[in-house]
Amino acid sequence: xxxxxxxxxxxxxxxxxxxxxxxxxxxxxxxxxxxxxxxxxxxxxxxxxxxxxxxxxxxxxxxxxxxxxxxxxxxxxxxxxxxxxxxxxxxxxxxxxxxxxxxxxxxxxxxxxxxxxxxxxxxxxxxxxxxxxxxxxxxxxxxxxxxxxxxxxxxxxxxxxxxxxxxxxxxxxxxxxxxxxxxxxxxxxxxxxxxxxxxxxxxxxxxxxxxxxxxxxxxxxxxxxxxxxxxxxxxxxx
Numbered sequence: 105x106x107x108x109x110x111x112x113x114x115x116x117x118x119x120x121x122x123x124x125x126x127x128x129x130x131x132x133x134x135x136x137x138x139x140x141x142x143x144x145x146x147x148x149x150x151x152x153x154x155x156x157x158x159x160x161x162x163x164x165x166x167x168x169x170x171x172x173x174x175x176x177x178x179x180x181x182x183x184x185x186x187x188x189x190x191x192x193x194x195x196x197x198x199x200x201x202x203x204x205x206x207x208x209x210x211x212x213x214x215x216x217x218x219x220x221x222x223x224x225x226x227x228x229x230x231x232x233x234x235x236x237x238x239x240x241x242x243x244x245x246x247x248x249x250x251x252x253x254x255x256x257x258x259x260x261x262x263x264x265x266x267x268x269x270x271x272x273x274x275x276x277x278x279x280x281x282x283x284x285x286x287x288x289x290x291x292x293x294x295x296x297x298x299x300x301x302x303x304x305x306x307x308x309x310x311x312x313x314x315x316x317x318x319x320x321x322x323x324x325x326x327x328x329x330x331x332x333x334x335x336x337x338x339x340x341x342x
Contacts, residue, residue, distance in 0.1 A: 132207030133162065133183055138227040141220060151232035152224055154181065165286075166192055167234065172291050173306035174234045177284065188212065194307045238270035245319055246274075246300070250337035254326055263326065263335060265302060265311070267293065276302050278309075300324070313337065 134156035141148040151167040164178035179193040186203045188210055199222065201212020207226075214222035247269050254261045264279040266287065274293040279286065291305040298315045300322060313324020319339070326335035 132203055133188060133210070136227045136229055136232050137210065137224040138232050139222050139224040141214060141222050143220065150222070150224075151227065152178075153232070154178075164190065167232065168306070169232075171305050173304075175286065175288050176306040177286055177288070238272040238275060241269045241271045244269040244274060246295075246315060246322075248342060249340040250322060251340050252335045252337040254333060254335050256333070263337075264340075265290075265337065278302070278304055278307075311335065 134154050137152040137154070139150045139152070141150055148171065149169040151169060152164060153167070154162055154164040156162060162181040162183065164181055165174075166176040166178055167174045168176070176192060176194050178190050180189075180191040182189045183203070186205075188199075188201045188203050190199045192198070195216060197214060197216040199212055199214050201210040201222075201224070203210050209226070210224040212222060212224075213219045244267075246267055248267060250265045250267065252263050254263050259282075261280055261282050264281060266277045266279075268275050274295060276290040276293045277287040278290060279288070288304055288306055290302050292301075292303045294301045298317075300311075300313050300315055302311045303309075307328065309326065309328040311324055311326050313322040313335075315322050321339065322337040324335055324337070325332050327333075
């Protein structure tokens with residue numbers, strides 16, 4: 105490919121949690137949190153879900169409710185005394201905050217190129233729950249799991265898409281199993297004849313492909329944060 109350059113596939117590598125042990129200090133932040141990010145003239149409601157693991161680590165996911173982006177993996181979380189830090193490689197974001205004594209608020213700064221104030225407050229699971237999944241419908245001719253190998257420069261990454269037809273249209277989830285077993289829901293799935301477009305806003309990526317006549321493969325392009333790579337998908341036999 106002419107003009108080849110190194111692509112920031114570390115965004116996908118961010119799906120693998122790189123977490124440092126935090127010991128007993130982790131307990132105050134485990135649970136669900138809500139916050140609002142003022143980005144220019146827009147307001148983005150965010151939901152943060154933190155889980156305390158038995159081995160003394162923290163894992164988490166981030167939802168951008170107004171962008172319908174759910175389950176964005178948090179790559180790293182650390183808590184030392186009252187200082188809370190997290191990294192979200194998928195969107196090039198970092199957050200640094202201070203947990204109050206009661207463990208009910210985190211006041212801090214979100215940075216995604218420009219530092220912005222972002223404060224979280226404790227939330228109930230119901231307050232930050234994603235919308236219910238769409239009701240199933242008879243399968244389409246492309247329902248099922250599709251797999252391909254993405255050439256990410258120094259490494260080869262398996263990419264899976266799971267497509268399901270619903271009463272609201274096609275839906276999909278994406279997984280990079282060489283990095284993490286998390287299935288990330290697609291924001292939208294659009295099909296026009298043999299053309300298929302799957303968008304995952306939470307990871308800043310779009311897959312655009314052409315479905316083969318025999319419905320056994322999809323030849324397309326995987327684009328993340330403006331950087332494109334060819335990706336051919338093969339139907340996985342069930």
